[in-house]
Amino acid sequence: MAQLIFNEGNNPHTVAHQKPQLLVNILDGMAYTRPQALYAEFPVSATTYADGFFKVNYADFANAVNGMAWWLETNLGRGENFETLAYIGPNDIRYNSLLFGAVKTGYKMFFTSPRNSIPAHRHLFNSLGCQTMLTSSPAPPVVNAIVGAHPLKVLEVPSVHDLLHKKYPHYPYNKTFEEAKDDPLLALHTSGTTGIPKALVWTHGWAAGFQMWSQMDPAEGFESRDRYYQGNRLFPLLPAFHAGGSYATVFAPLFNQTSVIFPLSGAIPSAHGLAEGLKYTKADIALLAPPWIEEICKDPELLEFLSKNLDTIMYSGGDIPQSYGDVLFGKMKNFFTLIGNTESGLYPSFMTGADWMWFQVNERAGIEFRYQSDDLYEAYIIRKKDAKEQPVFKLYKDIQEYASGDLYAAHPTKPGLWAYRGRSDDIIVFLTGEKTNPTSMEQHIAKHPEVKTAIVIGSLRFQAALMVELASEQPLSVAERAAVIERLWPTIEEANAECPAHAKIAKSHILIVSPEKPMQRAGKGTIQKKPTVDLYATELDALYEDAEKMAVGISTESEALHGIIDVKDTEKVVSFIRDSVAEITKWSKVDDDQNWFIFGMDSLQALILTRKLKSALALPSLAITTIYTNPLVSTLSKAISELSKEEEASKASNDQSRQQLIESLLEENKALIDHIATSTNSKPLLEKENGITLQSNGTISYSNGIVSRKHVVVLTGSTGALGSYILQLLLDTSSVSHVYCLNRSADSELLQIQRNKVRGLPTDFSADRVSFLTANLESPFLGLDEKVYAEILASATEIIHNAWPVNFNLSLPTFRPQLSGAVKLIELSATGANSPSILFVSSISSVASYRAESSAVPEKIIHDSTVPAPMGYGESKYIAERLLDYAASKLNISASIARVGQVAGPINSTGHWNKAEWLPSLIISSLHIGAVPETLGSGDTKIDWVPIDVLAEALIELSFKVGKGAQVFHPLNPRPTTWSALLPAVIESLSGAQSILPAVAQKVLPGKTIETVSFNTWLQRIRAETEATAATSDKAKLEALLEASPAIKLLPFYESIVDSDQWVSLQTSKTEAESGKLSSLEGIKPEWMKLWAKGWFS
Template structure:
């Protein structure tokens, strides 16, 4: 017989019917699509016929695929070479989004671009790779399905929903939790008599499957018994005619049940005991007990970091609730709002949290004493690493200058790292580039990432080597032969590898500070005594504003090194500040030469059409959310002066500073360790860019920032929390935007970087013009923001 195209719902019923399976066995092939097919049904049917997956969309019609082997029935094999289908990294590990890149030579496979000026189309469809076969991809749902919890962690629930929903008592399961501290699930009952079972009995029956789902989920994605909703039999999930779940509409249908569940979960618990914060010993023991419960590690010590001991952003919510409910002061009313996620990240040991809680009981709100304690902690961390730096007598005599230039680049596969590599590849005076990255597949990722960004992918003209490293380990985690090789070759170090996360405490960055110590040791032992250039951040000096006249409209940070660690903000900035101080010390004690680049806000590319400004950052999130709210802020407090530097320009400037070493001994780069401020030297006001942004967003309203923030807060209310994540991404940064407004109300001013000296040394920076409307239009298009792409729920304000 021939072949058949059948919806998954029919195939799932057929898998339980011997007569239906007999008929299917007579078919040469069976194609399915439009919705997932449960694994147990697919396995049965794939033994009877050649089962083949198909996929399409309204915009793209049917995607062109190859037939897969019978055992790969749940994979799709895309002809990447002739179709223009690409798979880009997402916020989820090992999950990729399909993106169609326009190629007029492939128009037979790219219906989406017919009659359109689009350069690329992001499908929103998510896939994972086949473990062994190239071009084979398993469908994992849509970006809209991804749940973003209130602390920023992300969860793709599709496979877990399929697993839990396969229980005979259930028709489906749906995870929820956008904007909430932890996920929950709604369980839809099957069309079978279950009147004799109550909700607890149903949960007990389904619980083994939930445990199985939890076992394959990250800790922030765990389902708890308290966060399960049994749907009333009269209330069914909403679906399309193909049977696909209408997630947003179903969440709105169950909004009362969802609100009640989360309201009950956030009620302040009644503590078994009340802890007086003026009784130091009792408070310390209580905090230690709470932290031990949080980590599940009963031997946790006072000075051990709870995050290194296994705590995560979900687990600390319980600790916060317990501490808020338990502590009191006999002398004054405590402002327990200070006990927050940020406070736990800043005080990750029981001893530090005890000191913090004690400071809440002091008049004038606590934080002066806590601030001084924090500065002491920073100084202690600095001293610990400083003592590991090599002494002058341990440094060998350098050989003669190398006849060739070999650059050691760390973190080449990241966003800035990719542009740094591209800038190096375009130089005629670079003979070899050694790329050090944490991942073992760096060469493949680099090739793909550079291609996506339309950067150079020819790694043969200049010899490019990729090595997997752990900079915190001896010999940088390299084999001794590889370590000896780079010791003998390297003439310039560009240290760019550093995780960007403003939530994590200083302790999270300790391996990276150790990496700086190890790279210094490498630099002073290397045959040609390489120049060392470190990419730092304005976060290392964000608090400079505290030291100058508040009457000034802006704070201009000078082009010099600061040893005051209190100028740094958050763990990320503190780690960068300590790293810069270590290099500054090494320059005087070990003869280290080079520079620290204090980098400002990096924007999207200016010269390249590929690549894009990371959509998780604050400006893309603000613009995307404004798109949804149909309202754009007329000013941005503390960020209104736009001094952003395009990522390709930033990379070019850094490479110029690192490689164009002049003969003039008066130049700061000839001295030991220079400091360079790298940002756009020609700031413009946000208001000058508003017309272009407003035009791309379809003529949205221009509103005061306070009104925009109010509209954002409205979307975080329970009835609104299940709008698509991609439409209101600023909710993930709600605290950030609140702090901007609060700082403005307190009279704070924006911080800008002075660049006079750096401009004299970098032709690229000297020629760089201000951010203009054409750049903004390009970046908005790269984010897929055009008038014709307005979301269905636009104007929810």
Template sequence: MAEHVVAPIGKRLMVQVIDDVADRDPERKVCAVPKGSEISDGFFDLTFRELAHAVNYMSWWIVEAFGRSSTMETLTYLGANDIRYLVMVMACNKTGYKALRPDLTTVEIPAPTEILRGATMPYLFSKSFEEVKDDVAFIAHSSGTTGPNAYWGIISHTPRSSADDIHQITGIPKPIQLTFGYFGALDAGAYVPIPPGRFSGVPDRLSKDDVILAAAPFFHLMGFSLLIISVFHGIRCVVAPDKPLSTEFLTSMLNATKPTAILLPPCILEDMTLSQASMEALWNLKYVFWGGSSLSPEVGRKIREHTPLAGFMGMTEAGFILSLAPEDKEDWEYFEWWPTNGIEMELVDDDLYEMVIHRHYDPFLQPIFHTFPDLDEYHTKDVYTRHPTKSNLWKLRGRLDDVVSLSNGEKFNPVTMEKIIEGHALVARAVVVGNGKFQPALLVEPNWNQWSEDDPPRDLIAQIWPTVQDANRINPAHGRIMKNKIGVALKNKPFQTTPKGSTQRRLVTRDYEKEIEDIYTKQDDGFTEYQIPDTADLSGIQEFVRNVVSDALGFSSFSDQTDFYSLGFDSLQTMQLSRTFQGSICSCRPSTKSRAITAQNIYGNPNVEKLAKFLYGITSNVEQSTVARSEKIDALVQKYTIDLPEREAGTRKATDQHTVILTGSTGSLGNYLLHALLRNPSVVKVYCLNRSEAKDRQVKSFQEKGLEYDFSQGRVEFLVASFGEEKFGLSGPKYEEMLRTVTTVVHNAWRMDFNISVDSFEDVHIRGVRHFIDFSLQSIHNAHIFFMSSIGTIGGWTLTHGPSVPETPLEDCDVTLRQGYAEAKHICERICLAASQKAGVPTTLLRLGQIAGPTTENGMWNRQEWLPLIVATSKAMGKIPRTLGSMPVEWTPVDTLATIITELIQTRSTSQTDPPCSVFHLVNPSATSWESLLPAIQERYNVQPIEMSEWVNELESITNPSPAEVAAKPALKVLGFYQGLVEGEGALSAPMEVEKTKEASITMKSMRPISIELMANWLKQWNF
């Protein structure tokens, strides 16, 4: 740590520190400087005496060349990346100038030897910190594009930048004027106490015996920071000759100068790990610091095995961000922020958080508020993810600008995926693209030292594909790369980068605009390499299917019995898979051309084993045996009820207090249900069970929907659960706690997918209902289960079944829609009924009709549901269905529905054993027509009403839709649902009874029909 000097810490000026040390300890070393342009020329130690002499010499030289400045004019040093950079900045400070902007007059400055040896006299600088703290000391710049004209972006800026200027465009270097107060805050930050034994990610806490290699350019904070640390804190650095930072050059520097530490951007470290000699040089260091962007996980692991590795987080405008290296070396990718930074991590999307710096009690420890003194908070636009189990650790995922927004509204951050791919020896850089597209694509720039441009791109793709599959595993399903969506960059068009070596996504996307479009518009021939052997038997076809599905998913770690849709398979992949199989089979079995392989065939055979049998039946003309629908449904009901215990219905004293389990709280209905439960004073606690961390998403969702609640009250606990696992995958103590306290289970979580078969609902959803039955059986309060069912369970009701649909349990699957979603709900209804009849578990089945958007201005009906898809597609077609088949508009606004459900919970809590299983129909008792709502749509969009059958026929004519067509007409994704509406599946031939529901809910009893004003509100929220 630095020795004490006369001025107090945090109020020292670098020029005065140099003069002070030169006076008291003149031979103290500042840094090692090259004697010539080659490493072999050797190095000499620059002392504070020599540095002070050089600054004085240049100060007088500036006065002679330009005169003294009283108005802070700007001067620029344009030249080699050597010690004159520091000398020039310090001389400008003394003479009243700012570095680094050019004057119209250009003057050649003296050579380093003249500056260090030429005769001069002291140039006094007597101003105090308080006098100059708000004056500009240095003009640096943020990250931008390297290239022949890049630096003119720095020197052509006149006024002091605003925060908006700095972060508006990431492709151009932006000048940032840094004050003396800014550097004082950097000085003070090195002395903030941290826990004993912990290691800081900022190298200003190394010992005076350490030496750090300065490899980054001095015009950037990463490079200039090491000069600041040398002057303020006495930690020496080694200045390299001004040469490109090749792997060989850096390895030679490390071996020749023997530093103890190095600070490098990730791209350089990643290159060095390809050389054994370079790796050994890194392993000989005491510390390796990386900063500027994310480091490839594989590269980090290689280095961390031998040398302590720490991430250095800094921004030109905000200075060094004090962080602690994680205590567990396996967490090397993460940062632990220290409180003096004033950092708050604010949720921006799903699991991504933006680092926001808030002004706190001691702004002199926050350089950012010297750069932007008018701000009270600063949005860095750097995004992170939280450690899955250690909430104080954060992993850098890139910039907000890096987030890819697909045309279907899904978003993901591809930076970690790109880093994994860049870990392959044949890949220099990788960029994931896809903004405005239906799915992402990948551009790779080969390592041209390892790959010839004469070799076919498909060969490179084949070699890197296993690594892409590894990267796919860490991404959400919508963010995975398919093999036929990979392009290879051109050697004569290298990816543009920042001075830190980070790839400039925006500029790469611009440069490769045509090539990216070609990736999306070319025919889906990426799977044509997979051909069924002429003599393939069932096992051969099974292997063929596994290979194709693995490439479509982007990974292969699943069994032949694993359901595709539990792995994240979506509708687009399903359509592409059907086309692939159709083309492959027809190419080797021309006789099968007359039999199309449709998406429905994939949905109906949703694992490798089933799909292989189906395809084998086609290729061999062997009829596959099928199980009758009713037998299959009955078998699943028996599977999950056969071992229910015989037990009398439990008795439970009426209570004024309720503890509730709510599943799916982050979904559309779930948000409003949680809000309604928390508004009820009788609800003392709610356990929210979701598939992933949900608290931050829940808070953000409440804010977006205008739902007010203070989550600090402690009435809500968020748990990550897996409904298909025993005890929901929770820890034993937590599960036991819920058994003791929970009175009510509101099971709302369910996959909203009308395409997949009932088989795809079994592992998580059907099994999950049985697990909630088991929970109730073990619980002290005989927890009452409220199951969110669907009117699809009675969607097949006809007048032959009765004049109206009763509010009672039904065991005949003939009354259920022939659709996996409805069939799975029907099965779960019967499981609940059996649990009530046989084991005395109190259950309530809520058959939900169409859930509409909210009645409020805030919030939104999910744009990916069937009705918004009709509106979006109709806008593109210029035509809209005149009717919804025979479906009436009996929709219920989502916030109104949540209120009704809580009223039903309250009613049933007083009569839960009479009967033990009760049914309510939650449809709007005041129906209206679709035609009555069309004027609101026509007022907003130029669409002409046509018959529903005509509208569907037009979509059916798109036989092989491209991703672009699916994006423009998203109704193609659920075309089968609309075909069902035409065939009359959207309406019942008999009315649903709702009298019991109206008696149990005052809100249900007084509900009004959907109005044209509500429709207009939803259109405004969708904003297609």
């Protein structure tokens, strides 16, 4: 639907041709040509939808704008240089009336979030030169707090009733677009990149650019997301001071003739409130933030109601768990996310069918996704020759490209599709949709002498939490930790005073990390937040759960006096609610019939109140929605009384233990294997229409003439270190006719060539011998084209499953896709024409907690879910082993499990031991500090490493062994040696390498003897290097230092093995008998160490 365009200046308001236009002219043009067209509907009451809605047409809206313009001129005079006027008030028509009233009178409005801290308000007002605060009557409490800290002239704007029920003369605006395109339209602020929000000003030219940007014609066969709300009724829950609120209530109506349904102005929006509103009016689309998505997904009745009363739900402002999105996508007609930012506006994007979380941008928009790290890419907007359709360059006129700071992941199998994954600048996005940059808070708390590091977390949660790593490494008792928190609390309160209300840290949300599990660091010694959070996932979950149960976020005097309140004692309940609200909000007085949300209570304060009431009243079923719908002492006390009557005896919900989770995931995937056993076979895929024929002699004929009589191997994870050697050895094996390499990357052949080149392996691959396929193992047909899958199904004789994320910080549920992928490969084995065997490359971490009085870990499946290492990686490998064992008996497939230990460098082929790994990093760093540890942790460590090329040969050898049931192998070195036996060769290599140490990082003069020191002493010296790294500002020197001493990056790992006595022993006799390669393998030789060291130092 094309938008309306109106003439400008003093010309009559008539529909004109499409061209860049001023929003204020579009508004007046609509009022002139279509006065009765509906702009919006507003609730009659501020607190309930039961009184219905009143309609505001474009004549009404324009009249309110004229009234506000005349009021501004009367009270302030006409603006001379677009002076800034701030406004904080209820979420009603006054926001947009002020926006256009200010434009007409020569001012610019600044819509600031009332949730900002006072220092943030002060910074923003100073940066915008704001000296006047406009507000409603009565003024929200935050206005007085701001004015108390930053002198401002305060004026109360007209009421909604006056603006809509009085008739005002037209207030003219006579500028043309060319004259006004660089004039300000509206000032807003970002969430900030340094902890303090940054003000920015949209111009009229920005708005016109956004109009063209958002309404670009989509590619053929696609539908623009922007067009979903053209001419429809939109119910947005985003606040008016948010950029998303402006998109929904200003741009959507004026660009797309969308009618807006406003939420209650006197209540915090919620999904239940949305449903209540839909009982009294109709809407086609709702625009929500992530917390309301969770609210919907946790309430089946609410979901059912919304699915029947809305066509589309859109969300914006943050990420949501995939499980929530899947639920809504399965129920709603349409469900998707809007992508963009305050600087650029919403990206012009297309619908992508069933992939609800994925989007495709219009190629005309000039958006590039540039690789950052892991699987993440940052969105950049590149200036085009004609940038009129790119609004960001109306803000930043002198730049050629704009780095958004937003991170995205590429779809594993569909090029051009992207999914939002967060921000590059550590901004935390709470489940409430509110954001904070914790940098300044972390830095302030870290200044405390007892603190080594502090990080704030809270993404996809309702509230922030603080993780503190102490300078002292002494273990602390529970009482000692509590004492530390008390000593830190004044500093934390100082930091709280400088941050937004929704980001404050409560005492109940502080975790002192264990010295035995230090925070994860990477790169230049900086903290890796996500790995650290993943490492402490269990502890953090417990922290939030305990805080929820105890509700000790804020302790009040009344709580201490009352203890558990008798719900039947109405007077005490009323008193407790009143006292709690006053304590949480810091208000001096709370009237029983005062609406808290009108007076400025925010979502975090509502959450804290919910927790306090749940605890003090012993009402575990009390939900935050009860607070939202009863925001007065009088109504909430009645609601609590009713709830207590319905409350049933609470059932204690025990936390699912680690073993229970393992068994649960095991049973969940066993059920999928049972389904394979009972489902029909794959014969239809092998029909001749796919170009594949099964011959009577067992060979397979293809339409291209190829006939297979040899091994056809499916290899997953070929681009990894071990996978690269397996692939090359398979291709060097004459009995292997073809290898199918299944990898997630979109161009795995190019990646294979690049990585093989680095590893010194061949880079020439014949298409007759190897196929590189982009796969998604957990998807139907492994994410492959059905014909390709049928070809594999018909020809494969062996499957080597080597792909698994090597990340020891991920929790077990994170590995669900890998377990699903293992089941899909089991299905391939069970339904394949040649019943291909499976070799699963497992890990000794799957049995690292094995404890038996008599022996080492046997070469068999262990039916004890306590044996894996307590980390998701080992636990997931253990479950996969059990699944293969189950499938071997249930489906009669041949399965082998190889529990791999430490993999060393190659000895029989070219290539190097990756010097980024822990042992090479240890030896390289020993050269830098002039000392090598005499042990590797505790005692003289047993060295049962296997060279990577020998391991690859052994795994291929074992994969070709067909046995009955699930076979378990331990491909370890059968002739272990010790670190002390290898130490002379290490020292000799270090002494020979001294002359090549970079001068910028010299600490030991060439020729000086390399010391042998205790592991603790070596560790202390590396810690000293870490401190030196942190103090280095010279980039070149820093890079040289990190190259010379890479152990700095792995310090937490070395600290974890200081007193380790958990090196598990494994039996190897069966493996030796089955593998000639392993049985003939010698112990790690000193000359091998020299060979590897030569590669590290060359």
